[in-house]
Amino acid sequence: MTHGMRADTYSAQPDGDRGWRDSATRYALLPLRLFLAITFIYAGLDKLTDSTFMQDAGAGSIGDMMRGVRDSSAVPALVDLALENPVGFGYAIAFGELAVGIGTLLGLLTRLAALGGALISLSLWLTVSWAADPYYYGNDLPYLMAWIPLMLAGAPLLSVDAALHARRRARTYR
Numbered sequence: 001m002t003h004g005m006r007a008d009t010y011s012a013q014p015d016g017d018r019g020w021r022d023s024a025t026r027y028a029l030l031p032l033r034l035f036l037a038i039t040f041i042y043a044g045l046d047k048l049t050d051s052t053f054m055q056d057a058g059a060g061s062i063g064d065m066m067r068g069v070r071d072s073s074a075v076p077a078l079v080d081l082a083l084e085n086p087v088g089f090g091y092a093i094a095f096g097e098l099a100v101g102i103g104t105l106l107g108l109l110t111r112l113a114a115l116g117g118a119l120i121s122l123s124l125w126l127t128v129s130w131a132a133d134p135y136y137y138g139n140d141l142p143y144l145m146a147w148i149p150l151m152l153a154g155a156p157l158l159s160v161d162a163a164l165h166a167r168r169r170a171r172t173y174r
Contacts, residue, residue, distance in 0.1 A: 029153055033104055036146060040101030040117060047094035054090050062090035065128070072131035079127050096120055104150065107159020114150035121147060 047053050047062075055061035063086035070079040082089040096116060103113030125140035132138030155161050 026157060029149055029155070030157065032146060033107070033110075033150060033155060036114075036117060036143070036150070037101045037105035039143075040097045040120075041105065042101075044094045044097035044101060047090060047097070054087055054094075056086050062086045069128050069131070073127040074130045075126045078123065082127075093120065104155075107155030107161050110155035110159060110161050111151055114147045114154075118144055118147035118151060 050060075052058065052060040053062055056063040058064060063083070066079050066082050066086055066089070070076055070083070073079050097120060100113050100117040100120065103109050104117065121140050121144035125138060125144055129138030129140040135141065
């Protein structure tokens with residue numbers, strides 16, 4: 001290694017410190033996973049239970065919201081596609097958010113759920129929050145970035161995916 005760093009520096013830590021760090025590392029993605037899961041479940045349920053939102057037109061409707069962001073979006077064609085059936089699009093987003101949130105919460109097909117969450121966040125960033133100025137005022141870009149660690153790592157702990165993996169591994173070593 002360069003600069004006089006030893007390869008065993010981390011392992012030379014006292015066992016108690018190493019154990020805490022190992023645990024912290026193992027559980028590091030759990031708060032992010034729970035936050036994203038709960039947020040997406042809430043967002044989906046909020047849309048599904050808001051009769052004003054699931055309308056083609058009117059104050060607070062998905063239709064008016066999409067018409068309002070059409071000219072400022074990065075991909076107006078995507079908004080035009082949604083405007084062909086705003087209510088259908090609203091239901092698709094709501095059920096997509098629910099599926100992503102539930103999959104993420106349970107840790108079931110977590111990487112796929114995270115990809116779905118990232119795609120929802122990307123589409124919302126390119127349409128609804130694209131015009132935020134400065135860009136960091138738009139909330140969809142941080143959500144997009146937050147899904148990436150879960151796409152890469154999945155849910156290795158406290159998840160259906162981990163239980164299924166352990167079960168497959170146990171069968172392999174019989």
